Amino acid sequence: MYEPRYTITNKILKGIGQIEAAKEIIEEAPLVPDFEREFRGDAIIRQIYHGTHIEGNDLTLTQTKQILEGEEIYARDRDIQEVINYRNVVKLIDILSQKRGGYDLDMLLEIHKETVNKIVPEEKSGRLRNTQVIIREEGTGRVILKPPPPHEVPYLLRDFFDWLNSDPARDIHTILRAGIVHYVLVAIHPFVEGNGRTARAYANLVMLKEGYDIKKFFAIEEHFDRDLAGYYHSFFEVDKQSPDISQRELTPWLEYFTEVVAVELTKIKDKVKSLSIDSRLRLKIGEQVALSARQVKLIEYLSEHGAAVMKDLSKVLPMVSEDTILRDLKDLQDKNIIEKEGSTKASRYVIKTKS
Numbered sequence: 001m002y003e004p005r006y007t008i009t010n011k012i013l014k015g016i017g018q019i020e021a022a023k024e025i026i027e028e029a030p031l032v033p034d035f036e037r038e039f040r041g042d043a044i045i046r047q048i049y050h051g052t053h054i055e056g057n058d059l060t061l062t063q064t065k066q067i068l069e070g071e072e073i074y075a076r077d078r079d080i081q082e083v084i085n086y087r088n089v090v091k092l093i094d095i096l097s098q099k100r101g102g103y104d105l106d107m108l109l110e111i112h113k114e115t116v117n118k119i120v121p122e123e124k125s126g127r128l129r130n131t132q133v134i135i136r137e138e139g140t141g142r143v144i145l146k147p148p149p150p151h152e153v154p155y156l157l158r159d160f161f162d163w164l165n166s167d168p169a170r171d172i173h174t175i176l177r178a179g180i181v182h183y184v185l186v187a188i189h190p191f192v193e194g195n196g197r198t199a200r201a202y203a204n205l206v207m208l209k210e211g212y213d214i215k216k217f218f219a220i221e222e223h224f225d226r227d228l229a230g231y232y233h234s235f236f237e238v239d240k241q242s243p244d245i246s247q248r249e250l251t252p253w254l255e256y257f258t259e260v261v262a263v264e265l266t267k268i269k270d271k272v273k274s275l276s277i278d279s280r281l282r283l284k285i286g287e288q289v290a291l292s293a294r295q296v297k298l299i300e301y302l303s304e305h306g307a308a309v310m311k312d313l314s315k316v317l318p319m320v321s322e323d324t325i326l327r328d329l330k331d332l333q334d335k336n337i338i339e340k341e342g343s344t345k346a347s348r349y350v351i352k353t354k355s
Contacts, residue, residue, distance in 0.1 A: 001166070002159040004180050006250040012176070015258030019175055022265035026214050029272045035293070039217045039268075044068075044090055047219035052082045054225045055196055059083060081118050088114045089201050097208035102165035105157055108190070111201050116194040128153050129192045145239060147189030156188050156245065174210040178203040179257035180250060183238065187245050200224075217268045223260045230256065294320060295328050299351070302338060307350045 049064040059067070059079045066073050067083050092114050096107055113126030128150070135145035148156060163169050169177065185199035200221060207213065224231045234256035241248045294317055301316045302308055308316075313325055329349060332338045339352045 002156070002163045002184070002246055003168075004163075004184070004250050005246075005248065006176075006180075006254050009251060009255060011255045012251075012258050015255070015262040016173060016175060018262035019258070019265055022262070022269035023212070023214055025269045026217060026265070026272050035296070036215065039272075040215065043217050043219045044087075046222050047090060048083055048086045050219060050221040050225035051086050051197055051200060052079075054221065054228065054231075055082070057082050078119060085115055085117050085119070086197065088117070089197070093201055093205040093208060096205055097213070102161075103206070103209075104161055107205070108157070108185070108198065108202060111205070112191055112194055112198045115197045115201070116191075120193050124192050128157075128190050131192065133189060133192060135189075144236070145189070146243075147187065148245070153188060153190050157190060160184055160188070174207060174212050175258055175261055176254060177210070178206040178212075179254045181206050182257065183235070183250055183253045184245065186235065187239065187248075214265060214268070217272070218264045220260055220264050223264050227260075292328065294324075295332055298325070298328060298332070299337065302349060302351050307341075307348045309346055309348055313349070 045061070045065050045068060048068065049059070049061045052059070052064075057079045059073075059075055063073050063075060064083050067080055068087060073080070089111055092111060096110070109126040109128075116125050130150045132149055133147055134143055135147075136143055164177070164181065172180075182199050182203035185202055186195060189195050191198065204220075208216075234253045237252035238248050238250055297316055298313055301313065305312070310322065310325070313329070314320075314322060317325055329338065329340070333340060337352060338349050341348045341350060
């Protein structure tokens, strides 16, 4: 049975610590439902765009969004199909994450089939490769990865899934498990095409299935795409150690992987904190804040500036009538969140610090 080799370094511990801290804040922050939907939708778009861009897809972020919204664009058919496919992969891993039980080859084959749908011949879609593949550096032709021969692939995958479902493996932190899955699937290279996207999707599946979906607010693919040199270098640092995957020390890759997840979650944590009514105002409003997006903007402004008159708040919501703003303010007063000082047009609104 496969068993990964790695060392828990200070760098890995630091990354895990940052991940856990960010996870707690993100999951506990009471956000307006509109913002949650916006965060989740934005993360999905970035996940699909960067997940395909890593592999050479030429579409822009805007074009990707247009495709996902059902608009027609002028672009290469393959690029459009890759985006459609990865959208379906995102939906698939969400479904798979809710299934009981462990991980298996069938899940991997399902993900691959969606990934390369209408891109590779049907007989190679969702099927393990039966030919040798060699990855060469573009331009120089230098061999940078020679995966195991095809006859070894089924056995390597069987051993790997046996380990992944074992009790010792389940004791390992989920982020490390996801990182190991990511590396090993890329190293085995089970398919003729679509290995990178399939491996990243399966790593995401592990995080979703084991409670690290973090409200589905983040997309680590974005970091990989923006740091391709670092991404591939961390793979190479492990690949070069030995032709035998089981003999490789995964520490350099796991240090990089945990750092990436920590950086991305910290960015989301900071954004969530800036929008979280509870953390910004230190109020115990409840588990779910029943406020509109307009009201949140008003409270954000009051929180930052201490107080405001109607003239100030009209600038915060320039496309909204004064009467509507007044109704929103009255509702916030009724909810005991803000209070009004004075009774004239020059009245000031402030955050209510005591209930």
